Amino acid sequence: KTIYDAPLIINMPTLKRHAMSNLSGSLKNMMGVLDVPTTETMHLWLPEQKARPDALSKDELDRRLCASIAEAASAVNPELTVIDARTVLRRHHLDHVSGGPVAANRLIISGDPVAAERVAADILKEAAPEYELGVGIEMLDRAAALGLGVADPAGFVLKTMDA
Numbered sequence: 299k300t301i302y303d304a305p306l307i308i309n310m311p312t313l314k315r316h317a318m319s320n321l322s323g324s325l326k327n328m329m330g331v332l333d334v335p336t337t338e339t340m341h342l343w344l345p346e347q348k349a350r351p352d353a354l355s356k357d358e359l360d361r362r363l364c365a366s367i368a369e370a371a372s373a374v375n376p377e378l379t380v381i382d383a384r385t386v387l388r389r390h391h392l393d394h395v396s397g398g399p400v401a402a403n404r405l406i407i408s409g410d411p412v413a414a415e416r417v418a419a420d421i422l423k424e425a426a427p428e429y430e431l432g433v434g435i436e437m438l439d440r441a442a443a444l445g446l447g448v449a450d451p452a453g454f455v456l457k458t459m460d461a
Contacts, residue, residue, distance in 0.1 A: 301331045301374055306377055306378075307374060307375075307376035307377055307378075308376060308377065308378045308379075308380065309324055309327055309328065309374075309376035309378070309379040309380070309411060310327075310379075310380050310381075310382065311323050311324055311326070311327035311379075311381055311382070312381070312382045312383075312385075312386075313381055313382065313383040313386040313387075313402070313406075313418050313421065313422060314386060314387035315387060315388065315389055315422065315426075315429065318359065318360045318363045318364075318433075319360065319363055319364050319367060319433065319434050319437055320360075320429075320430070320431055320432045320433055320434040321415065321418065321419055321422065321431060321434040321437070323381050323414070323415045323418040323419075324371070324376075324379045324381055324411040324412075324414045324415045324418070325367050325368060325371040325411060325412070325415050325437055325438075325441055325446075326367050326437075328367070328370050328371040328373075328374045328376070329367060329370055331370075331374055332370060336370075340363055340366040340367070340370070357433070360433045361433055361436055364433055364434065364436045364437035364440065365436070365437070365440050367437050367441075368437050368438075368440035368441035368444055368446070369440070369444065371411060371441055371446060372441065372444040372445070372446050375411075375446060376411060377409065378407070378408075378409060379406070379407070379408050379409070379410075379411045379414045380405060380406070380407050381405070381406040381414055381415075381418050382405060383402045383403075383404040383405065383406060383418060383421050383422075384401070384402065384403055384404065384405065385399045385400065385401055385402065386399065386400060386402045386421065386422055386425045386426075387399055388400050388422065388425050388426030388429065389426075400425045400426070401425075402421050402422075402424065402425045404421055406418055406421070410446075410447035410448060410454065411441070411446055411447055412438055412441045412442050412446050412447030412448055412449050413447050413448050413449075413451075413453075413454040414447075415437075415438055415441075416438055416448075416449055416450075416451055416454075417451075417456060419431045419434065419438075420451075435449075
């Protein structure tokens with residue numbers, strides 16, 4: 299209820315990779331406004347799901363999480379997104395050892411969280427050339443289909459500023 303009663307929502311994620319969605323930024327950050335049981339359900343971490351880890355393939359689990367992330371983001375739909383990409387984690391978000399943080403020196407500011415996320419994916423690719431958006435494109439496409447914004451870079455204007 300608190301989030302729906304807020305007069306203004308500003309989403310301020312940091313840019314990092316994620317083990318399941320491949321990207322954690324403007325859309326995935328909206329999971330932070332949800333209660334823990336809901337996020338556990340989205341990750342399929344409930345006890346009955348943990349008991350049957352082979353019930354779904356990793357690809358299917360990742361796809362379902364990506365769809366859930368887009369749907370959660372559409373429920374919140376912030377007015378402004380500011381993605382901190384000054385330093386990005388180029389490996390999975392909890393893995394500091396095998397990739398660690400790298401300077402990207404960028405801020406992404408947008409009223410369109412989907413376009414912001416798409417630009418963030420490109421910045422992550424610059425910081426970690428081995429990075430691929432992969433299943434994350436399904437998250438962006440689902441968010442766009444829900445009316446959250448534009449996933450195709452041909453559909454938005456990117457303006458850059460030098461410091």
